[in-house]
Amino acid sequence: MKYLCLVYLSEENWNACPDTTCFAFAQQLAQSGHMIAAEPLHPTQTATTVRVRNGQMSMTDGPFAETKEQLAGFYLIDAKDLNEAINWAAKIPPAKFGSIEVRPVRELDLSAATT
Template sequence: MKYLCLVYSDENDLHSLPDSPEDKECHAYATHLAESGQMIAGEALEPVATATTVRVRGGQVSITDGPFAETKEQLAGFYMIEAKDLNEAVRIAAGIPPARVGSIEVRPVRQLAV
């Protein structure tokens, strides 16, 4: 089953705390998951200031600079993984280096009926 592991962190803390991961550590973990066949995709995101939010209401498109909502933690990246169940997905998510300074939201991917 596919799971999306969303990496959340306060952008100001992500690389400044004693336990903060470095890019090479995140890359090494992603490489390990890829070699085990559990990594489908993953990317780090640019800072939240580069985000654009798009909404459509009543057929009208509205574009806003920045994220959808003000929050303490911002979406910093994601890992799309393959795991046999939620327990395995949580174990994999616990190994994602930014979990030490932020949080990892684990969500099953729903197959669309198309």
């Protein structure tokens, strides 16, 4: 099953974990056969939030939520169950400086689709 491990960091800890450490972990995850994809994100001031309401698009600079920790990157992994996904998430290096949200990826339900 696929799990998305979302890495959240405060702005003070954005660069606390060196890229080389994260890369080494990604290599370990890939060698184990569990990694599907992983990418870091630029800081939140580079984000743009897009909304469409009543057919009108609006854009806002920055992230949607005003929270202490912001989305810093992700690891998309393949794990046999939530426990295995959590065990991998605990090893993600930035977990020492922020938090990792683990969420199962769901398949689209196309059974009710109309043509």
